[in-house]
Amino acid sequence: MTTFFDALAGLLVLTGCLLTLLAGVGLVRFPDVLSRMHAATKPQTLGLLCVVAGAGIRLHRSVDVWMLVLVAAFQLVTAPVSGHLVARMAYRTRHVRSDLLVADELRPDLEAAGIEPGPGRRPPRRGRQG
């Protein structure tokens, strides 16, 4: 039984490391910020969860397992937030290649609101023209 759990833990650790390697390959090969973020978020959540699960199986003292659960919870909460911030900043500073996009649902909304997305243009303030 111990061998089985060790094999399971080893498999999970290797899966996590393989996902990290895939993120590295995608980061080098992909063309713009959004697609690189798509590659980069794989090891941040799934890869780290796999490695943490493997470590939890191998360590199996309750203090360590709880701390690993804490790591997984932090990562699941914080990775979408930082991804959102980076993607929003990429759109605003025009680091998105719009010829590669299949659908851009933000642009019609911004145009309807009278905001030109791009560098240096702020949304017009009330009470100040020109």
Added chain:
Amino acid sequence: MSVVGAVAGVLLGIAALLVCLRLALGPSVLDRLVSMDVLLSVTACGIGAYAAVTRDSTVVPVLVVVSLLGFVGSASVARFIPRDAPQQPKPARSRQPRQPRRPRRSRR
């Protein structure tokens, strides 16, 4: 289990090299930010794999710190990037005479 450790080390090392390549090449700040994030998660995966292979539980608090540090770093850098970081040089702006300032309304 030592075989797993060796293979994981090789995979993570290649991944870190590729990420460092993007970190050096990256055309914009955001590319470097994303690759720094991935480098931190490579670090976290390495620490977790070390803990799993050696059954050494002293590195687990370091894992907590690393996972928090990644969030704080990328969030603060993404927050303080200047919004009009130019990708290509801007055309020189012609100076226009200033319009007389109107009295400001109440501040929001």
